[in-house]
Amino acid sequence: AAGVIQSPRHLIKEKRETATLKCYPIPRHDTVYWYQQGPGQDPQFLISFYEKMQSDKGSIPDRFSAQQFSDYHSELNMSSLELGDSALYFCASSLVAGAEAFFGQGTRLTVV
Amino acid sequence: QQQVKQSPQSLIVQKGGISIINCAYENTAFDYFPWYQQFPGKGPALLIAIRPDVSEKKEGRFTISFNKSAKQFSLHIMDSQPGDSATYFCAASYNNAGNMLTFGGGTRLMVKP
Numbered sequence: 052a053a054g055v056i057q058s059p060r061h062l063i064k065e066k067r068e069t070a071t072l073k074c075y076p077i078p079r080h081d082t083v084y085w086y087q088q089g090p091g092q093d094p095q096f097l098i099s100f101y102e103k104m105q106s107d108k109g110s111i112p113d114r115f116s117a118q119q120f121s122d123y124h125s126e127l128n129m130s131s132l133e134l135g136d137s138a139l140y141f142c143a144s145s146l147v148a149g150a151e152a153f154f155g156q157g158t159r160l161t162v163v
Numbered sequence: 164q165q166q167v168k169q170s171p172q173s174l175i176v177q178k179g180g181i182s183i184i185n186c187a188y189e190n191t192a193f194d195y196f197p198w199y200q201q202f203p204g205k206g207p208a209l210l211i212a213i214r215p216d217v218s219e220k221k222e223g224r225f226t227i228s229f230n231k232s233a234k235q236f237s238l239h240i241m242d243s244q245p246g247d248s249a250t251y252f253c254a255a256s257y258n259n260a261g262n263m264l265t266f267g268g269g270t271r272l273m274v275k276p
Contacts, residue, residue, distance in 0.1 A: 055206075084263055093252055094207065096263035107263050141206050143264075151197065152264060154206035 053077055055144050055155035063161045064132050072127040072158045076144030082106070083125040084143040084152060085117060094141060100125060132162045166190050167255050169267025176274050182240040184270045186253035191234070193255040197264070198227065198238045201250045210251075211238070243274045 056075040064070050076083050082101045086094035087110075096109035100119035111117075114132075119125045129136060139159050143152040166189045176182045188196075194215055199207035213220045213227040213236065220227045226239040240247055250271050254264040 093266040093269050094264075096265070099263055109263055139204075143206075151209050151212060153209060154199075156206050157204075159204075 055142055055153055057140075057142050057155040057158050059158060060156065061159045061161075063163060065163055066132060066134060068132050068162075070129045070132060070160060072129070072140055072142075072160070074125045074127070074142030074144075074155060076123050076125070076142070077146075077153055080144035080146050080153075081123060082145045082147070082150075082152075083119055083123070084145075085111075085125070085127050086141040086143065086154075088139040088141060088157075090138075097127070129160075134162050136160060137162045166265050167253060167267040169253050169270060171270060172268065173271045174273070176243045176272065178243065178245060178274055178276050180243050180274075182243045182247065182272055182274070183237060184251055184253070184272075185235065185237045186267050187233075187235045188255050189234070190255070190257075190265075192257045193265075195256045196227070196229065196236050197254050198225075199252045199254060199266075201252065201269075207252060240272075243272075245274045245276050248272055248274050 058073045084099040085097040088094045097111040099107045103119045117127045139157045141157045143154045145152045169186045197212035198210045200210050201207045211222045211225045215231050224241045229236045250269045252269050253267040256264045
């Protein structure tokens, strides 16, 4: 079965640079979520989209933005990167409201 | 304020034993409670989930027990195997479009052969 696909899997950026993470949800899933997971931490919710509209917002810094496109894929744009942004970034998708969320393999971002 | 509290932080169980992980939540609006299993460097994988109209749900060796009045739920892993060694997260959400999961702090389970 198709899963959530994230790219790239690994990314190394320097401080103050910009990064773009991509997420391709499971086909027909209309909801996408972004999470950030620091080392030894639980995933922290950043932002979600339902039918291409932002539906909920968590602890996402103002330096970050995201959108969901007409084909339901989503991109997380991160600017003015800081060392503390180094983390695993997960995308998850679900079919309808309140349904099970399936996670991608994540993008490991390292800011040096 | 952590809305979902998980314990223990780490757990060591002998092969064949029962692993028990507990979670407590604050927000009574939560109506969906999944458990995720995560291996190092991988994304969380949905194990089993429950809604508050059911007090117990079993899938294979995994069972969720749910106590709505106490606002607590737990995961039982029967006949624990070394391959079950992973980090387990409980989570909670409510039934609206795009609503995020609030995770517990995670439990690192080690099953000794």
